Every structure is written in C-alpha cells, then in structure tokens.
Amino acid sequence: MSWEPVYRLIKKIPQGRVTTYGELAKKLRLRGGARAVGYAMAACPSGKGIPWHRVVGAGGRLLIPEPHGSLQRRLLESEGVRMDFGRIDMNAYGWKQRAKRKRARQSKLARRR
C-alpha cells in the first residue's frame, strides 16, 4: 500500500475539523486524484488510529455508504461538527478553510469538441 502518506495526513486532521477527498488529493499531489483517496479510504486499515470520519466529499457531503455513514455522522457530531441536513459547513469546519476555489475548467464540453 502506497497510501501511507494519505493516512498520515488524515491523522493530522485536528479534532472537530474535516477535509475533502479532493483537498487531500491536491495537498498530496496524488495522481489518482480524489478517487485514489477514496480508494485509500476504502482500504483504510482499521485499528491504526485513522480518523477516517473526518474525510468527507466535496461540499461537506457524506459519501460513505451505510452502515459507516451513520457512524461517521455520529463521530463527527461527537467531535463538535454540526451538520445541516447531511451537509457540513465547510466554511466553518473545513480544515484550512476557504481555499480559493478558482478552477477555470475551460469547459470539458468545449474541449471535447
């Protein structure tokens, strides 16, 4: 497993804070992007003290399927993370909040043409 860097960074997430797959991928410069992080999480070794519940999807959405989803929500709330209808206020609980989300994606459709 080459996911150790991922796990290490996740362990650095302070309590009461959350981060997203995409952000992790960017910070680690993973080639696999958010997917690779997701894969790493899926293969997340239990008992290693990895706070996997602090990793959420873009926009503070919970993407983890049951039954872990409920568990994650519970853990996050117990850490003081508030959630509104399944959404986390990234502006308040995001780790290193407000990264300039300025992605001139240049429209894939236009590129596709």
Add this chain to the structure above:
DNA sequence: CTAGTGACCCAAC
C-alpha cells in the same frame, strides 16, 4: 493490453 468498477468531482441540462 482491455474492460469493469469505485467511500470522487464538476459543469451543464
């Protein structure tokens, strides 16, 4: 090598 799948993301409809 190809094809299928996935705890992803985002723009467009």
Add this chain to the structure above:
DNA sequence: GGTTGGGCCACTA
C-alpha cells in the same frame, strides 16, 4: 436541485 455526462486514475479480473 436532481439527473446526465465527461474526466480523472488506482485496482482487479
């Protein structure tokens, strides 16, 4: 605001 489609890439069969 849910659905659709395109893109990204690791991993497995």
